[in-house]
Amino acid sequence: MGDEVMTGGPARPSSGRAVRVALLDDHEVLLDSVSSWLREHAPDLDVVLRATSWLELVHSPAFPTDLVLLDVQPQEPVSLGARIRSCRAAGAVVVVLTGLDDPELRRRALEAGAAAFLSKSRPILDLVAAVREVLGGAPQQEWRPLPAEALRRPRLSLGEESALRLYASGLSTADVAAEMHVQFETAKTYLRRVREKYARVDRPASRRSELIQRALEDGYLQ
Structure with missing residues (x-):
């Protein structure tokens, strides 16, 4: 199954400031790598919160953020749908990044209000492009794509x-x-x-x- 992106969700901040991003994943290496890559190559996406558990995310003083990149984490006591709905109620756009290619999981995530359901196996440039699409695009002067x-x-x-x-x-x-x-x-x-x-x-x-x-x-x- 392919990735799925919904449109019509909350737009990126209109003030021209960078989008405040939270990352939730129990994979420390992935958190470090994504944060480092975005800091260097996507200054329009500012990672202000990194968490390895749902409770760590919602208890952080940096929450809520403009955008939450959320791993499925089936072991969490709070269901994926509940996590998505909580983030949405707090005003955040939610993008699910997962290594699990499960059509039922995708359906539940999108029904709960996720703006996109994306595979972690995609190159990060593709993921960032999808995130920017969900957020309504970033002004050209705010980011510098890598040369091919x-x-x-x-x-x-x-x-x-x-x-x-x-x-x-x-x-x-x-x-x-x-x-x-x-x-x-x-x-x-x-x-x-x-x-x-x-x-x-x-x-x-x-x-x-x-x-x-x-x-x-x-x-x-x-």
Whole structure:
């Protein structure tokens, strides 16, 4: 199933200020990566609140925000629909970002008032474009899109892609090897090749933080 975006929801602030954004996800790596990427590449979307649980979100003095990017988090004691309705009642636009491709979940989220139901596997440029569409678009002078050549995507083998997904999700190289049922040196080689391929397209990935950024930009984080 594809992503779904609804129009006609609350518009972005009309004052020209950046949209105040809250991120709710139990994946710390994803929170860090999305926040860092938006700060550098999308100044019209200002992350003022990051939370790993529903209670942390609603108890924050920064809540409510203009926009809430909300993970499904099925383990939460409060249902997805209730969380969406609460955010909407507080005046926030809600966009659901999820790795779960469930038509029933999508239906319930949109019926509860979510403006969009988007897959985390999409490159972040696509996600940001969808968010801006929901918010009614951002004035051109408020953001600077990356040049196309900055996001040239290297061709990874299946093994390299799997290793990147696992490593970027927070696993150690040893854990990546265990998850892939390969030797440690094999997993290490996969990750080395990933770094080399990104370097060849002028997208540095020598440090772990850079590799996570590349995985985020190209839709490998779940």
